[in-house]
Amino acid sequence: MKRSLGVCYYPEHWPEDRWPEDARRMADLGLTWVRIGEFAWSRLEPSPGDYRWDWLDRAIDVLIGAGLSVVLGTPSATPPRWMLHRHPDMLATDADGRPRKFGSRRHYCFSHAGYRDDAAHMAGLMAERYGDRVAAWQTDNEYGCHDTVLSWSDAARDAFRDWLRRRYQDIGALNAAWGNIFWSMDYADWSEIDLPNLTVTEPNPAHALAFRRFASDQVVRWNAVQVDAIRTHSDAPIGHNYMGRVTEFDHYATGAQMEIATWDSYPLGFLLDRVPEGDAAAYLRQGDPDFQAFHHDLYRAVGRGRWWVMEQQPGPVNWAPYNPAPLPGMVRLWSWEAFAHGAEAVCWFRWRQAPFAQESQHAGLLRPDATDAPGLAEAAQVAAELADAPDVVPNQAPVALIFDYASQWAWEVQPQGKGFDHFALCFHLYRALRSLGLSVDILPSDTTTLDGYALTLVPGLLTLTGPLRAAIAGASGLVLTGPRTDLKTDTLSFKFPFGPDLPGLSTRSVMEETFPPGAPLPLVKGGHVTLWLEHHETEADVIEAATDGTPILLRQGRHLHLTGWPDAEAARRILRDLAVEAGLDVHDLPDGLRLRDTGAERFVFNYADEARRFDGHDLPPAGVLRLTRPS
Numbered sequence: 185m186k187r188s189l190g191v192c193y194y195p196e197h198w199p200e201d202r203w204p205e206d207a208r209r210m211a212d213l214g215l216t217w218v219r220i221g222e223f224a225w226s227r228l229e230p231s232p233g234d235y236r237w238d239w240l241d242r243a244i245d246v247l248i249g250a251g252l253s254v255v256l257g258t259p260s261a262t263p264p265r266w267m268l269h270r271h272p273d274m275l276a277t278d279a280d281g282r283p284r285k286f287g288s289r290r291h292y293c294f295s296h297a298g299y300r301d302d303a304a305h306m307a308g309l310m311a312e313r314y315g316d317r318v319a320a321w322q323t324d325n326e327y328g329c330h331d332t333v334l335s336w337s338d339a340a341r342d343a344f345r346d347w348l349r350r351r352y353q354d355i356g357a358l359n360a361a362w363g364n365i366f367w368s369m370d371y372a373d374w375s376e377i378d379l380p381n382l383t384v385t386e387p388n389p390a391h392a393l394a395f396r397r398f399a400s401d402q403v404v405r406w407n408a409v410q411v412d413a414i415r416t417h418s419d420a421p422i423g424h425n426y427m428g429r430v431t432e433f434d435h436y437a438t439g440a441q442m443e444i445a446t447w448d449s450y451p452l453g454f455l456l457d458r459v460p461e462g463d464a465a466a467y468l469r470q471g472d473p474d475f476q477a478f479h480h481d482l483y484r485a486v487g488r489g490r491w492w493v494m495e496q497q498p499g500p501v502n503w504a505p506y507n508p509a510p511l512p513g514m515v516r517l518w519s520w521e522a523f524a525h526g527a528e529a530v531c532w533f534r535w536r537q538a539p540f541a542q543e544s545q546h547a548g549l550l551r552p553d554a555t556d557a558p559g560l561a562e563a564a565q566v567a568a569e570l571a572d573a574p575d576v577v578p579n580q581a582p583v584a585l586i587f588d589y590a591s592q593w594a595w596e597v598q599p600q601g602k603g604f605d606h607f608a609l610c611f612h613l614y615r616a617l618r619s620l621g622l623s624v625d626i627l628p629s630d631t632t633t634l635d636g637y638a639l640t641l642v643p644g645l646l647t648l649t650g651p652l653r654a655a656i657a658g659a660s661g662l663v664l665t666g667p668r669t670d671l672k673t674d675t676l677s678f679k680f681p682f683g684p685d686l687p688g689l690s691t692r693s694v695m696e697e698t699f700p701p702g703a704p705l706p707l708v709k710g711g712h713v714t715l716w717l718e719h720h721e722t723e724a725d726v727i728e729a730a731t732d733g734t735p736i737l738l739r740q741g742r743h744l745h746l747t748g749w750p751d752a753e754a755a756r757r758i759l760r761d762l763a764v765e766a767g768l769d770v771h772d773l774p775d776g777l778r779l780r781d782t783g784a785e786r787f788v789f790n791y792a793d794e795a796r797r798f799d800g801h802d803l804p805p806a807g808v809l810r811l812t813r814p815s
């Protein structure tokens with residue numbers, strides 16, 4: 185398959201006589217895709233029922249006429265002002281009970297059935313009109329961005345009660361499952377159950393986790409109705425543009441409804457805004473060397489192999505605490521890293537910088553006056569390179585890492601130690617794997633086979649489900665579980681006998697403790713355990729211990745369990761040993777250097793702001809190398 189490039193474009197922001205020139209320049213640049221429409225509702229239906237398709241008809245004509253393929257977004261992330269007259273109660277409510285106002289975007293509650301129907305109706309009208317012309321669809325825009333999954337509205341409360349009734353059927357069963365006898369929290373009727381906010385002290389964690397599962401299901405349902413509305417009229421593939429480190433809904437579940445997954449990659453914004461253990465001093469203009477890669481691998485799983493970068497940063501953004509410009513070469517490097525992880529397409533956000541409103545400080549490929557911005561030349565370079573390059577051949581990585589949304593919610597609800605976070609733990613181990621030059625597949629927790637993986641990591645998983653349990657039991661490679669895997673039930677109660685209940689490993693955690701920063705537990709072989717430690721009664725071999733004798737790494741045959749959160753040094757050492765034992769091609773990469781192996785090639789990326797050497801090759805800062813893969 186030919187990898188391709190594209191851009192996000194807002195014809196409604198520019199005079200119509202400008203469109204042909206923009207379209208021509210996009211095509212000349214070598215772009216294939218242009219995404220439009222996702223915020224245009226107020227111009228498509230300025231008042232209820234007054235549809236103005238004419239301008240969008242003409243915009244699509246111009247773009248297709250220039251040889252571009254159109255990705256059309258449904259506009260439900262920006263309901264126009266009049267929608268609030270129709271549904272005054274459609275706004276999401278924050279955890280303090282305050283409605284979030286009109287005046288930016290994503291001002292809706294996923295549980296509001298009236299707005300959900302109106303949004304699906306609009307998606308259906310667009311699909312009916314453009315279904316045979318559009319090459320791909322995008323539902324909504326960035327579910328969960330700006331903290332918009334959790335809404336504490338009346339609509340959410342009512343839908344939550346219905347959800348609980350369907351899940352538990354009997355109020356006594358709910359009381360028993362949640363342990364509501366504790367603090368006399370028993371309910372006699374569904375109508376007594378409120379949302380778990382504004383309680384005096386913490387709510388029952390089972391209640392809070394149920395709300396998190398419900399909130400995720402509301403997003404999944406929201407997406408489903410739009411997908412259904414589009415599919416009635418169009419066969420074009422459908423995707424949604426996910427975000428970096430947005431974990432409030434189960435992306436695998438929305439992914440299963442659509443043909444492709446896409447995501448929005450803002451490496452410099454992310455580094456200063458949300459990367460765990462990000463090194464802003466070293467990577468200010470390059471972005472974290474692992475954060476994008478993690479999401480490429482995650483969304484490859486969400487899209488079941490088919491995924492794009494729908495928005496790629498081309499210059500400074502506007503929304504992080506500080507917004508540096510990319511080091512020359514990074515706009516190119518980020519694109520090639522995405523292709524090396526299997527992206528079908530990379531699209532830049534946005535074509536031309538807006539002179540007005542919230543994002544006037546956000547770079548595009550063009551400046552606000554339509555002259556070339558620095559990102560444009562690098563986009564042109566990628567287009568030229570792509571035209572000549574052999575295709576990227578996808579393959580299975582040698583290492584698997586299980587990432588699970590419900591486990592993220594569970595540890596947010598009951599961290600036990602401040603900062604215990606499933607994403608952060610998975611990313612911490614992923615970073616260690618990448619520093620060893622290893623390529624990784626991220627898999628969901630309902631994975632049924634680990635065939636072909638020399639090493640699998642299952643960190644921080646709330647409960648091991650049947651299929652994954654069987655896959656671990658049958659794995660031919662090494663499997664490392666923990667820390668904090670399979671200790672609790674799906675309502676955050678303890679299991680009896682104590683967990684973890686791991687295939688192939690006879691071990692039980694009888695006590696867990698957590699530590700603040702600055703109180704690490706040293707390990708005999710070097711490095712430390714920080715934050716989390718399980719105390720096991722075990723029949724397994726103890727192959728690593730803390731200096732005080734506490735078992736840290738347990739092993740029986742191919743199955744291993746880590747009892748604590750290893751610091752970077754310990755993680756790298758432990759994973760290095762396992763990867764070497766598994767026969768993998770391990771490298772001790774210098775800071776900033778990263779590898780990605782595909783079916784035929786080895787890509788080498790230099791995220792450092794100084795030259796690096798790999799295998800006899802020099803890489804300048806932001807350098808990219810394509811090597812034939814060692815057999």
Ligand code: GAL
Nearest residue numbers: 325326329448450501533546
């Ligand atoms: C994304 C969003 C775009 C734009 C961009 C700015 O999160 O989808 O609409 O706001 O960020 O970086």
